[in-house]
Amino acid sequence: MPEYTGPIPVPTPETRPFWDAAKRHALELPRCRACGRLHYFPRGVCPHCLSIDLAWERLSGKATLHTFTVVHRGQKGFPVPTPYVLAIVELAEGPRLMTTLVDVDPASVTIGMAVEVTFRDVSDTVALPLFRPAGAA
Numbered sequence: 001m002p003e004y005t006g007p008i009p010v011p012t013p014e015t016r017p018f019w020d021a022a023k024r025h026a027l028e029l030p031r032c033r034a035c036g037r038l039h040y041f042p043r044g045v046c047p048h049c050l051s052i053d054l055a056w057e058r059l060s061g062k063a064t065l066h067t068f069t070v071v072h073r074g075q076k077g078f079p080v081p082t083p084y085v086l087a088i089v090e091l092a093e094g095p096r097l098m099t100t101l102v103d104v105d106p107a108s109v110t111i112g113m114a115v116e117v118t119f120r121d122v123s124d125t126v127a128l129p130l131f132r133p134a135g136a137a
């Protein structure tokens, strides 16, 4: 497991299935059985229709880059090496999520580029879903 110096997420009851899936290197989000829509971040109530009838669903991991910034100066309490690409990606299935782009030269990043999920094991119990240019593996 490569060294990781950043914060480790602490799952809550609502986000536990998301982190359990990430540990299996799968991207899953809740879909509302009442209105049929996915949402991110995971929570106990559908943000679209307020139903609590939710079911977890495995996603493709494919996305496009919605927006990004290149971070050159780290923050206290977030001690990860710089520069890194902080990004919001739009999943093929719709929801947008904040993540980090990896395996990419920050100078080559462009809005709209195709990206795909990849996972980084950062502890014995947590893997982070990150994104990289599609087909980079």
Ligand SMILES: [Zn+2]
Pocket (backbone or CB within 6 Å): 032, 033, 034, 035, 036, 037, 046, 047, 048, 049, 050, 051
């Ligand atoms: Zn709903």
